[in-house]
Amino acid sequence: MSSDGGGYELPLRLLLGFRVIVDEVHADLAERGHPELRPMHGFVFQAIGRIGGPHGCTAADLGRALGVSKQAAGKHVDALERLGYLRRGHDPGDARRKVYTLTERAVDVLAESERSFDRIHRRWAERLGTARLAALEADLRAVTPGDLFRFDTPHWFGS
Numbered sequence: 001m002s003s004d005g006g007g008y009e010l011p012l013r014l015l016l017g018f019r020v021i022v023d024e025v026h027a028d029l030a031e032r033g034h035p036e037l038r039p040m041h042g043f044v045f046q047a048i049g050r051i052g053g054p055h056g057c058t059a060a061d062l063g064r065a066l067g068v069s070k071q072a073a074g075k076h077v078d079a080l081e082r083l084g085y086l087r088r089g090h091d092p093g094d095a096r097r098k099v100y101t102l103t104e105r106a107v108d109v110l111a112e113s114e115r116s117f118d119r120i121h122r123r124w125a126e127r128l129g130t131a132r133l134a135a136l137e138a139d140l141r142a143v144t145p146g147d148l149f150r151f152d153t154p155h156w157f158g159s
Contacts, residue, residue: 021120028116034109036083042113044076045085045106056089056099085109 022039029037047065051057057065063073077100080086085106091097102110125133 021117024120025113025116029109029112032112034112037085037109040076041080041085042109044073044080045102045110048086048100048102049110052099052101054101056087056101058091058097058099062100080106 022042026037026039029035043066044062047062048057051061051065059074059077060070062077063070066073077086077088081088081100083105085103086100087103089099089101091099121133128136
């Protein structure tokens with residue numbers, strides 16, 4: 001591996017940084033009563049909150065937002081409903097449409113994960129220095145799309 005940080009090392013380091021943070025958050029969530037959650041579930045919760053809001057969204061809506069098939073999205077919502085993180089309801093305008101909303105259990109997970117992310121951020125700031133971490137974040141904003149919650153990563157999360 002190159003010691004100058006160029007070439008293929010940059011995306012691998014970015015992915016590794018992502019994994020280190022997300023794995024720690026999930027370890028925290030497991031300790032707080034949510035051992036069954038996986039990183040994909042956080043993307044599902046975020047997508048439902050963003051595209052459906054308090055009215056929820058369908059599996060098809062979720063699939064489009066995540067860049068996966070309606071069937072793949074349906075598997076996630078079914079599993080998360082069984083685990084008590086999603087609530088199934090019906091669209092008031094079309095009773096045939098199943099819509100999913102976050103339960104209090106899912107909202108709790110989002111709050112717990114936010115606290116974990118903040119704690120990790122503070123620890124990184126202590127280790128790297130506040131100015132260096134702020135510069136890193138600014139640099140990443142300069143080279144990445146503006147939509148922080150861009151979920152349409154086809155083929156990343158399944159078919």
